[in-house]
Amino acid sequence: MIQYLLSVFELELHSMHKYYYIYWYLSEFLYAWLMSILRHTDGSQMAEERIMEEQQKGHSSKKTKKRKKVCPLSQEITMSQTYQNMCAGIFKTMVAFDMDSKVHKHTFELNSEQVQYEHRFAPFNSVMTPPPVHCLQFKEMSDLNKYIPPPHSPELYVAASKHFQHAKMILENVPNLDCEVSRILNVAKPNFVVMKLLAGGHKKESKVPPEFDFSVHKYFPVVKLV
Numbered sequence: 001m002i003q004y005l006l007s008v009f010e011l012e013l014h015s016m017h018k019y020y021y022i023y024w025y026l027s028e029f030l031y032a033w034l035m036s037i038l039r040h041t042d043g044s045q046m047a048e049e050r051i052m053e054e055q056q057k058g059h060s061s062k063k064t065k066k067r068k069k070v071c072p073l074s075q076e077i078t079m080s081q082t083y084q085n086m087c088a089g090i091f092k093t094m095v096a097f098d099m100d101s102k103v104h105k106h107t108f109e110l111n112s113e114q115v116q117y118e119h120r121f122a123p124f125n126s127v128m129t130p131p132p133v134h135c136l137q138f139k140e141m142s143d144l145n146k147y148i149p150p151p152h153s154p155e156l157y158v159a160a161s162k163h164f165q166h167a168k169m170i171l172e173n174v175p176n177l178d179c180e181v182s183r184i185l186n187v188a189k190p191n192f193v194v195m196k197l198l199a200g201g202h203k204k205e206s207k208v209p210p211e212f213d214f215s216v217h218k219y220f221p222v223v224k225l226v
Helices: 003-009 016-059 075-101 112-120 121-126 137-142 153-172 180-199
Strands: 211-213 222-224
Touching: 003 016, 016 112, 016 137, 075 153, 075 180, 075 222, 112 137, 121 211, 121 222, 180 222
Parallel strands: none
Antiparallel strands: 211 222
């Protein structure tokens, strides 16, 4: 499911106005679900290892040197947490841009937005776990008016900057930087700076649409103010 949504960015099948619900679905639902599964599995594996170690101690009179515990799925958890933060950062960026009229959302007729949403996620209807989030559920879950008071664009820019910063901090602690880690860092770092500038009121009055540069990473764009 995750790869299906990410692949459409790679194939350039998404229009600008569709970014926000794609990244929302990834960050708030799919990666959240995946993280829960990974942590549960990781905890179970570590518990099994502890039981086996205790059993081995019982059969041996020799003192064994304690080994540093390594989470079996640490790499998968690290990258999933990074992707989740990147998606959340871009989602909140898009919502804030919409509030400031910096992105031009497509004008839908009647219920065509729901039709397009359901069409995009139709393949998920054949999957039992996790259950799909339908359009009305998405609108309810992502409705900012449920907060009192509802957040304004500067607060969303700050929230987005924190997601990009968190992703950056996670990856900077990875011992061996591979190409994927480097590419994400090259997106997270400038996006963090841009969000901080926007939160401070930079180019607030400008209605020129920002650019979303996918040349650095195929799934996560560098946000550029024009």
